Amino acid sequence: MNLLKKLSVIGLVAVFSFAMVGMALADSASDYTSQADCSDAGYYWYTGNETCYETENAKLSAQVSNLLERIDSLTATIAELTGDEEPEPATGGDVPAVCEGVTFDRALDVGMSGDDVLCLQTMLNQDLSEPIADSGPGSPGNETSYFGSITKGGVVTFQENYSEDVLAPWDLTQGTGYVGKTTREKLNSLLDQWAAEEKAPGDYTEQSACEDAGYYWYDEACHEEEEGEEVTGEGLQVALADDNPAAATIISGTDGGNAQSLVPFLKVKLENGDNSAVDVTQLDFSRSGISSDSDISQGYLFEGDEQVAEYSSFNSGVMTFNDSSGLFSVSANGSKVVTLKNDIASGTASGKTFKFSLGEASDVSSDASEVSGDFALNGNTMTTANVDDLGQITVAGTSSSPTGTVDPQDDYEVFNFNLQAGQQDMEVQKLGFTNVGSTDHEDIQDFELYYGGTKLAGPMQMASDDTVSFDLSDSPI
Incomplete structure (x- = not known):
């Protein structure tokens, strides 16, 4: 390449470099702080907020935003002057009334309006440590349906409070104020969470609110369950069954590896004299005789040939069966016969004696009006013997x-x-x-x-x- 061509190329590069630098140094619309400079640069000046905009549409959008904010402010002032009652701000984890039926399914930004914006402002006031505005439009009870700068500021704080869910997926550390995908997901999640945190019946003091929440109002109070028929009758009567097991010899193998299983020790009949079904939730059987708890390896309750329960504990001579939802139920004016059966521990020595009893009414726990019987209800004594050919x-x-x-x-x-x-x-x-x-x-x-x-x-x-x-x-x- 000759010198002339080289100089031409160098000159061309220099021209382009100068042009590019010149372009980078040009001022943007936001750099102008006076109307004259803004207009001279070919941009659009809005006196309402004394800001220079790059396009006429941007200027018009700012004018609309400013106008809507002024309308909201005037509306609040009129309400104050005329004595109109302001809505109560939401508290706790309740779903705000203005959010009923609202789902955040569109992106939200400055200049937009709608019921979802009203819900958004109300949620921000409820969830953030401080309201998005202390007074006027956007303050608690004065939320509006317009997304302005106040709303944007609240969204920024919200996004940073939940940065792990909202900002981290986009590798952001600061809120943007734009209600995009992850922000909407978090807002919808909060609505679902608040809806699930229902008030307890005792939180309602008015019948209409109680019943609207799905509870039941009676006796001048709100209740979780429907008022039931008063339980009346003679309660649960407990007695020995006619075929209570007789005294017998029970077997343990001499090889120490086996012993008799499912030995019936006590059979009782429970008769329900109440006008509604009774759930028996606990039975406590006392062991006596020349034996120890370790001589019994397992305990069961049977109704006929069907196993009802296995024992919950066996300590200090008391075998307990417990189920808060009910071991079994006895129908209104009906009866049920249950048998206590036990497995003998392997290698139990000959001559051990066992007797199981229901000692008193308190050994039978239920929702009956009362429990009665000719206590103590004693089983017969069972005695162990050792054999060397236990089947x-x-x-x-x-x-x-x-x-x-x-x-x-x-x-x-x-x-x-x-x-x-x-x-x-x-x-x-x-x-x-x-x-x-x-x-x-x-x-x-x-x-x-x-x-x-x-x-x-x-x-x-x-x-x-x-x-x-x-x-x-x-x-x-």
Whole structure:
């Protein structure tokens, strides 16, 4: 390249560089602080806020914003002069009344208006530590439907208060005042949260507000539950059942590995004389005799052949069954017979004696009008003996299907096992299974029990407690 061409290129670069620098140094509209300079530069001056705008539309938008703010201010002044009652600001975690039916589903910015803006201002006054305005438009009770500079300032504070949810997703550390996606999500989340934080019945002092909240008004107060019929009658009467177990010998194996299970110790009948069903929530059975708590390995309540509950605790000679929602229910003017059954601990010595009792009315907890009976209700004494040929059944060789996903199908094997009798011939009259997996009790249906290719029982359905039971008493295996 000759010298002339080089100089031409250098000169061209210099011209462009000068032009670019000149462009960068040009003033923007916001740099002008006087009307004359603004107009001379070809921009648009608005005297209402003494600001220079780049376009005429921007100037008109500012004029509209200023006008709406003045209208809001005049409206508040008129209300004050005429004595119009201002709405009460929202408190606590209540959903503001102006937010009923509002969902933040559009972006909001300065110059916009609507019911969502009114809700926004009210939420800001409720959620922020200080209101967005101390008086006039935007102050508590004077919220407006116009998004102006006051609202923008409140949004900035709101965004910074919830920066992790609102700003962090955009790598921002300062609020923008623009109600975009994450800001709207947080606002909607707060509305849902406040709606879930319902007042307690005792917080309502007026019938209409109580009933509007879904509660019940009676006896000059608000209640969570509907007024029920007064419970009347003779209460729950407890007595020994006619077939209370007689005194007997119970067995423990000499090898120390086995002992008798499900030994019936006490059977009681509970008769409900009230005009409504009674829930029995706790029973306390006292142990006596030449024995210790450790001689019992497990305790159960049975109604007929069905297990009602396992004991909750067994300490200092008291076996407790407890369920605040109810161990069982006795229908109005009905009765129920329950049996206390226990497993003897392995290796229990010969000659131990056991007797279980319901000592007094307070040992029976329920919602009956009262509990009565000829207490104490005593079971008979059971005495242990040791044998070296105690019959037993061992569940062995268990296996189940793989844990992978299974396509819907019929005749699918879910479990197989072996029953092995030891020392004596044994009869199996009932088999119960519990689903401990994650499937719902309706996911698997029509359970059948097979021995080889021979069907023994079924089909049965899984109960709501995830159990399946097969009654084999008519044809034991």
